[in-house]
Amino acid sequence: MFYLIHVQNLKKSYKSFQAVKGSSFHVKEGEIFGFLGPNGAGKSTTINILSTMLEPSSGTVTINGYEVTKQKNRVRESIGIIFQENTLDEKLTAKENLMLHCKFYNVPRSKRKARIAEVFEIVDLKESAGTLVEKFSGGMQRRLEIARGLLHYPKVLFLDEPSVGLDPQTRAHIWEYILKLKEKENITMFLTTHYLDEAEISDRVAIMDHGEIIAIDTPKNLKQQLGGDIIEITTADNQAALQEIEDNFDVIDVSLKDEVIYCKVENSDAFVSKFIKSLKTPLTGFDIRKPTLNDVFLSFTGREIRG
Numbered sequence: 429m430f431y432l433i434h435v436q437n438l439k440k441s442y443k444s445f446q447a448v449k450g451s452s453f454h455v456k457e458g459e460i461f462g463f464l465g466p467n468g469a470g471k472s473t474t475i476n477i478l479s480t481m482l483e484p485s486s487g488t489v490t491i492n493g494y495e496v497t498k499q500k501n502r503v504r505e506s507i508g509i510i511f512q513e514n515t516l517d518e519k520l521t522a523k524e525n526l527m528l529h530c531k532f533y534n535v536p537r538s539k540r541k542a543r544i545a546e547v548f549e550i551v552d553l554k555e556s557a558g559t560l561v562e563k564f565s566g567g568m569q570r571r572l573e574i575a576r577g578l579l580h581y582p583k584v585l586f587l588d589e590p591s592v593g594l595d596p597q598t599r600a601h602i603w604e605y606i607l608k609l610k611e612k613e614n615i616t617m618f619l620t621t622h623y624l625d626e627a628e629i630s631d632r633v634a635i636m637d638h639g640e641i642i643a644i645d646t647p648k649n650l651k652q653q654l655g656g657d658i659i660e661i662t663t664a665d666n667q668a669a670l671q672e673i674e675d676n677f678d679v680i681d682v683s684l685k686d687e688v689i690y691c692k693v694e695n696s697d698a699f700v701s702k703f704i705k706s707l708k709t710p711l712t713g714f715d716i717r718k719p720t721l722n723d724v725f726l727s728f729t730g731r732e733i734r735g
C-alpha cells in the first residue's frame with residue numbers, strides 16, 4: 429500500500445540527548461494525522477525532519493514516495509508548511525505575499541491568478557487581498573499562512589501548532605477552514621498540537637512522550653481502550669474516601685490528584701447508586717464523564733498532557 433508519509437525507525441539526537449527514539453508510523457492519503465504530546469516530547473523535531481528542515485540521525489522517511497534526505501526538492505514540492513510563528517511579510521499586502529510564494533515555488537505564471545483567488549476563497553480572505561498584512565488580526569494572518577501553504581497544490585500540509593496563541597473563537601474558525609480543506613482538496617494533513625480538543629478532529633492520533641510514540645489509533649479507539657466511564661469525586665476527606673473506594677467498590681482504577689478522586693468504572697449507573705448510598709465520607713462534588721484523550725495520555729504516562 430502507498431502511504432503519503434512513511435516513517436521507519438526514526439531517531440534524532442542532539443549531542444548525547446535523544447529527542448526522537450525510533451518512531452515508526454505511516455499516514456494515508458487524505459488523512460488528518462494528529463501528533464499529540466506535551467512540550468518537549470519531540471513533535472517539532474519530527475515535523476522538521478519530515479519537512480526536510482532537519483537531518484535525522486538515522487531511520488528512513490518518505491513523503492509522497494520521496495526520501496527526505498536524498499530527494500529534498502521533490503519532498504519540498506510535495507508539502508506545504510504552516511509554522512508556529514508568523515512568517516509572512518507584514519509590509520506586503522496579502523496578495524503580494526501569495527504572489528511571492530507562487531514565484532518561489534514556480535507555480536506557472538498563467539495559473540497564479542486563478543490559484544490565488546482559489547485559496548483566498550478557501551480561507552475567506554478575498555475582501556482583504558489588497559490589505560497590508562500588518563493590519564491583519566492574528567487569526568487573519570494564520571488564515572493567510574494556510575492559504576499560502578496551499579498555493580502550490582501540496583499533497584501534504586504540515587501544521588505545527590496551527591492555533592497556538594489564538595483566542596478560542598479564532599481557534600475554532602481556523603479548524604473550520606482546516607476541515608473545509610480536507611473536504612475540498614483532499615489534502616493529507618499532519619498536525620502537531622498539545623490541545624486535546626484539537627487532536628479529536630484527527631482521523632488518527634499518535635501520542636508522543638519523551639521522544640517515543642506510545643500509542644497510535646483513532647481518537648475513538650484510543651478512548652474505548654480505556655473502557656468505562658470516569659467519575660470525578662470531591663469529598664470532605666479525600667484520603668479517607670480514597671481508602672473507602674479502594675476497599676469497598678468495584679473500580680477499574682482509582683487515583684487522587686489535585687484534590688479530586690478519579691474513578692474509572694465499568695458501569696457508572698451501578699457504581700453511582702451504590703456509591704451515593706454507602707459512602708461514609710461526606711461528598712462535596714460529583715461528575716460523570718466519558719474518557720478524553722487526556723485520560724488516554726494519563727493512563728499511558730501517569731501525567732496530564734499539559735503537565
Ligand SMILES: Nc1ncnc2c1ncn2[C@@H]1O[C@H](COP(=O)(O)OP(=O)(O)OP(=O)(O)O)[C@@H](O)[C@H]1O
Binds near residue numbers: 469471
Ligand atoms: N537544537 C536543539 N539542541 C538541543 N536540544 C534540542 C534542540 N531542539 C530540541 N531539543 C530538545 O529536544 C526535545 C524535543 O524538542 P521538540 O521541540 O521536538 O519538542 P516538541 O514536542 O515540539 O515541544 P514543543 O511543543 O515545546 O515545541 C526537547 O527536550 C528539546 O529541549
